[in-house]
Amino acid sequence: MSAPGFRMAAPVRLVAVAAFAVAAxxxxxxxxxxxxxxxxxxxxDGGVGSRIRALQSLGVWTPLMLCSAGLxxxxxxxxxxxxxxxxxxxGAIAATCLLRFFGEGAxxxxxxxxxxAGMAGGALWAWLSGALRVYGRVHEIFSGLGLNxxxxxxxxxxxxxxxxxxxxxxxxxxEPLPDDFWLPMPGGFPLWQTVLAAAAVxxxxxxLTKSRWGLVVKASGQNASxxxxxxxxxGLRALQAMAACGALAGLAGALQVTGLYHRLLPxxxxxxxxxxxxxxxxAGFKLGPVIPICFFFAILNVGSIQLPLGLRLDSSLxxxxxxxxxxxxxxxxxxxxxxxxxxxxx
Amino acid sequence: xxxxxxxxxxxxxxxxxxxxxxxxxxxxxxxxxxxENGAGKSTLMRVLCxxxxxxxxxxxxxxxxxxxxxxxxxxxxxxGMLQQDPLDxxxxxxxxxFSLGGRGGGRAKAAENLxxxxxxxxxxxxxxxxxxxxxxxxxxxxSLLRLLDAGVRVLIxxxxxxxxxxxxxxxxxxxxxRLSKDENRTVxxxxxxxxxxxxxxxxxxxxxxxxxxGEFTPPYSKEELLTRMFGEDAAxxxxxxxxxxxxxxxxxxxxxxxxxxxxxGFDLADIDLCVRPGExxxxxxxxxxxxxxxxxxxxxxxRMKAGRLLLDGIDLSGKPPERFRFSGSxxxxxxxxxxxxxxxxSVREHFQLAFPELKGAGGTAFMEASCRRFRLPVRLSxxxxxxxxxxxxxxxxxxxxxxxKLLLLEHPTRxxxxxxxxQIWEHLEERCRQGAAILFSSADxxxxxxxxxxxxxxxxRRLFADVNASGLSAGxxxxxxxxxKGEGL
Numbered sequence: 001m002s003a004p005g006f007r008m009a010a011p012v013r014l015v016a017v018a019a020f021a022v023a024a025x026x027x028x029x030x031x032x033x034x035x036x037x038x039x040x041x042x043x044x045d046g047g048v049g050s051r052i053r054a055l056q057s058l059g060v061w062t063p064l065m066l067c068s069a070g071l072x073x074x075x076x077x078x079x080x081x082x083x084x085x086x087x088x089x090x091g092a093i094a095a096t097c098l099l100r101f102f103g104e105g106a107x108x109x110x111x112x113x114x115x116x117a118g119m120a121g122g123a124l125w126a127w128l129s130g131a132l133r134v135y136g137r138v139h140e141i142f143s144g145l146g147l148n149x150x151x152x153x154x155x156x157x158x159x160x161x162x163x164x165x166x167x168x169x170x171x172x173x174x175e176p177l178p179d180d181f182w183l184p185m186p187g188g189f190p191l192w193q194t195v196l197a198a199a200a201v202x203x204x205x206x207x208l209t210k211s212r213w214g215l216v217v218k219a220s221g222q223n224a225s226x227x228x229x230x231x232x233x234x235g236l237r238a239l240q241a242m243a244a245c246g247a248l249a250g251l252a253g254a255l256q257v258t259g260l261y262h263r264l265l266p267x268x269x270x271x272x273x274x275x276x277x278x279x280x281x282x283a284g285f286k287l288g289p290v291i292p293i294c295f296f297f298a299i300l301n302v303g304s305i306q307l308p309l310g311l312r313l314d315s316s317l318x319x320x321x322x323x324x325x326x327x328x329x330x331x332x333x334x335x336x337x338x339x340x341x342x343x344x345x346x
Numbered sequence: 347x348x349x350x351x352x353x354x355x356x357x358x359x360x361x362x363x364x365x366x367x368x369x370x371x372x373x374x375x376x377x378x379x380x381x382e383n384g385a386g387k388s389t390l391m392r393v394l395c396x397x398x399x400x401x402x403x404x405x406x407x408x409x410x411x412x413x414x415x416x417x418x419x420x421x422x423x424x425x426g427m428l429q430q431d432p433l434d435x436x437x438x439x440x441x442x443x444f445s446l447g448g449r450g451g452g453r454a455k456a457a458e459n460l461x462x463x464x465x466x467x468x469x470x471x472x473x474x475x476x477x478x479x480x481x482x483x484x485x486x487x488x489s490l491l492r493l494l495d496a497g498v499r500v501l502i503x504x505x506x507x508x509x510x511x512x513x514x515x516x517x518x519x520x521x522x523x524r525l526s527k528d529e530n531r532t533v534x535x536x537x538x539x540x541x542x543x544x545x546x547x548x549x550x551x552x553x554x555x556x557x558x559x560g561e562f563t564p565p566y567s568k569e570e571l572l573t574r575m576f577g578e579d580a581a582x583x584x585x586x587x588x589x590x591x592x593x594x595x596x597x598x599x600x601x602x603x604x605x606x607x608x609x610x611g612f613d614l615a616d617i618d619l620c621v622r623p624g625e626x627x628x629x630x631x632x633x634x635x636x637x638x639x640x641x642x643x644x645x646x647x648x649r650m651k652a653g654r655l656l657l658d659g660i661d662l663s664g665k666p667p668e669r670f671r672f673s674g675s676x677x678x679x680x681x682x683x684x685x686x687x688x689x690x691x692s693v694r695e696h697f698q699l700a701f702p703e704l705k706g707a708g709g710t711a712f713m714e715a716s717c718r719r720f721r722l723p724v725r726l727s728x729x730x731x732x733x734x735x736x737x738x739x740x741x742x743x744x745x746x747x748x749x750x751k752l753l754l755l756e757h758p759t760r761x762x763x764x765x766x767x768x769q770i771w772e773h774l775e776e777r778c779r780q781g782a783a784i785l786f787s788s789a790d791x792x793x794x795x796x797x798x799x800x801x802x803x804x805x806x807r808r809l810f811a812d813v814n815a816s817g818l819s820a821g822x823x824x825x826x827x828x829x830x831k832g833e834g835l
Contacts, residue, residue, distance in 0.1 A: 212698070212702060215695060215698055215699060216699065218688075218691065218695075219688050219691060219695075219699055222688040222689065222690055222691060223684075223685075223687070223688045223689065225684070225685045226679075226685055226686050226687060226688060227688075228647065228667050229645060229647055229667060229671070229677055229679070229685065229686065230671065230699060230700070231667060231668035231670075231671035231672060232668070232699070233666075233668055
């Protein structure tokens, strides 16, 4: 049963991916009418060119990393948690909701509660998606997609309705939170975000490699039928993995509110849930490569803000490049599979 | 039309499914095709209807070679097969199914053809019903009409009486007689049921080990037929003395009363069963007649719709699988990799999952010792998917906890060589001496007769007989599997 045949060595694969990605990116930049080298240098300069910009990129890395860490758990459980985007949003809503109960001068304690509320909100949203799968036989991709729309709709309704700014309802968001509930950023350094993201990375690593729960989740994801027979309760594991992922996504959302925007915005999640999905798939569902890939995506996101200023290009070009990179990985993986089949003679 | 099969051969890997079959089939007759599991009946019929390409031999139709057949060509020359499980489109309507496989046409035309045909056989159909709402018997009737509409002259029926009602069976037999006698078609009736074959057929062909070993015409001798099906020594009891039937004291390991288990497309109903510690019980019968729902049900993996299940005195009726596992029930599925193991996880991870207490160096030492004991290669980081079939089974055995009370095995030695089989049975019998009860299914009568204290025979999707294995011969067991209950049992 051992599959002999073709397997690319890691460096070969890396070079293949890089070559493909560079070629595809070049074509897109040329089509967009941008001098490729200039575009790359603008993005890099915008992402890490100065201390402030590097810290901004780090600030984007943290929610990406929190979401990716969570997704590693749901992928281990064999689940496609597309709903992560909505879970980020629900985390932001839950945190905002809790903090609105406290007024000025309540100290920093509510801030902690707000982060916990964010985790609970995200976990609840993810649990819903999981429960629909386990009890209702609705695939989590469909329920996740649906719940994403619901979460975004809920944000808009809150911003334009019950939580609108006094005077005029505006898509620019709710009223800013009191200063007490702003996450401290000493010297612009996203200290707490980074600490929490790093903690999530370490926790997920320990869970997946050392803990019995992680082992059971992996087994349930690999073969639910055998897992049921072994008494491992695969349905329960799916719900737990979803809730854990949702909690991390919700925390990311709560950090967006308390650390960055200090209010609820219509696009509070900035699409980081989807970006994290891309990052995790690109990393082959492994924790190690996810970390730098999230950094890279963060730099692209922050750096592309300079594109309209420097080159009169739309900043959405970053998203296109991101997508092309991920596609390159998939194309190379697909090529590898074909070559392996051919050489394996299957 | 006359059909002659000449030297038909078919190999699957090293297995010779057909070793040169010769037969000739004339119109106007009902032919019975009898044989035990794996005799080659189904393969031969699939060759005839073009679904399987033979490795050698020739099919002559009215004396001329038919060349290479595929299902469409076979249908065009007039050979059609009614599958054991209807091959149709459950989500579509009756007339759509009828039209798709037959001569086609829109709703009006198809409905008219269907009404004409079904009237002449005393069947009745609502053309707008969805197929999923029909019974298996009705779907079979529809498939039959569809083949007739397509102009079939040679009709093959593969185990057609499984899962249909008595009235439907009688209607089917009436149709078979009419098609052969009045319409001069050839009907081939593939069956496991000796009684039905004797009643229905003008000719009986018996297959064994990939050959036609006998052709009979009425009056039939059932003994003669059974001997041809199960071999010359079918009458000889395999076991001279029953093995010690374990500890007869103590409470029952398993008590089932009025149990109904959900199978795939049918329910296995009214199971009353009592199993004692140390007993080995074999489940015999044509595959798909209820062995799987029983074994899976006893592990909590098939839904129990009614009845009571006590495992070692604990009521587990309707409980989830983990309760069964923790109460000492343990199932080893036949699909080892698909249902029993985690393909990409290592041998070590399997041990860790099965025995949570294994940790550190002591755990590793235990795993390595266990691998050696079960003759597994000592490579703990090897993923299960890389193990051979035999080693996958050995891994499953190594992962059975010490205190197991009820050990359930689907085809425990399927696909394994003789030495592996011997080792596996040595281990299983050791488990029984320690007080575990074993239930296992097998298509191999020898295996059942060699190891069992008791045999449960499944026939037509119910528990047909529960007999003591001592003094039981292959012939008697074969008779039971063919639906014969009677003298000497």
